[in-house]
Amino acid sequence: MGINVDKMKIVKFPHPVLRQKAKPVDAVTPEIKTLVAKMFELMHEGGKGVGLAAPQVGVSLRIFVTCETQDPKDDRAYINPVLTVQDTVSEDMEEGCLSLPDIRGTIRRPVKLAMDALDIDGQPFHLEDDDYLARIWQHENDHLDGVLIIDRMSLMDRMASKRALKELEDRATVVAPKKKW
Numbered sequence: 001m002g003i004n005v006d007k008m009k010i011v012k013f014p015h016p017v018l019r020q021k022a023k024p025v026d027a028v029t030p031e032i033k034t035l036v037a038k039m040f041e042l043m044h045e046g047g048k049g050v051g052l053a054a055p056q057v058g059v060s061l062r063i064f065v066t067c068e069t070q071d072p073k074d075d076r077a078y079i080n081p082v083l084t085v086q087d088t089v090s091e092d093m094e095e096g097c098l099s100l101p102d103i104r105g106t107i108r109r110p111v112k113l114a115m116d117a118l119d120i121d122g123q124p125f126h127l128e129d130d131d132y133l134a135r136i137w138q139h140e141n142d143h144l145d146g147v148l149i150i151d152r153m154s155l156m157d158r159m160a161s162k163r164a165l166k167e168l169e170d171r172a173t174v175v176a177p178k179k180k181w
């Protein structure tokens with residue numbers, strides 16, 4: 001596959017990889033483990049991250065990591081994750097994204113979810129949550145489908161983000177096809 005983690009960094013909007021639908025992981029190889037270790041490092045680097053998806057480091061694979069407490073002992077990797085909504089109750093919460101610095105928006109999402117994924121050893125696991133972790137799962141899972149918070153936030157939040165988005169677009173070195181917000 002040729003994933004090089006040495007110069008890996010978090011890619012910012014509007015990098016086109018953030019809009020791709022990520023592909024499933026065939027096997028949890030040493031290369032995948034190295035990638036996941038790097039993702040943990042980058043998630044914690046700025047001291048703000050509680051989750052990071054592989055497309056955010058330029059790798060279009062169905063992998064993400066979370067750490068809802070920001071304490072590395074709670075680091076968890078999810079390979080080929082599948083989310084199931086367990087209840088129709090939804091709630092508003094403000095979200096940010098490491099690929100969209102200076103942008104925040106309120107997003108309504110289901111509260112209670114189940115997660116099935118492979119861990120870093122390639123073993124399947126099942127988790128359920130109705131708290132912050134379930135919120136992070138949904139945000140990171142969106143990244144695997146090319147969906148960003150700007151697609152889900154209210155029109156008002158999107159308007160408020162306009163300048164920050166424009167600045168990110170002006171700063172971009174890799175440009176995605178123009179999209180109208």
Ligand code: CO
Nearest residue numbers: 096097098099
């Ligand atoms: Co994000």
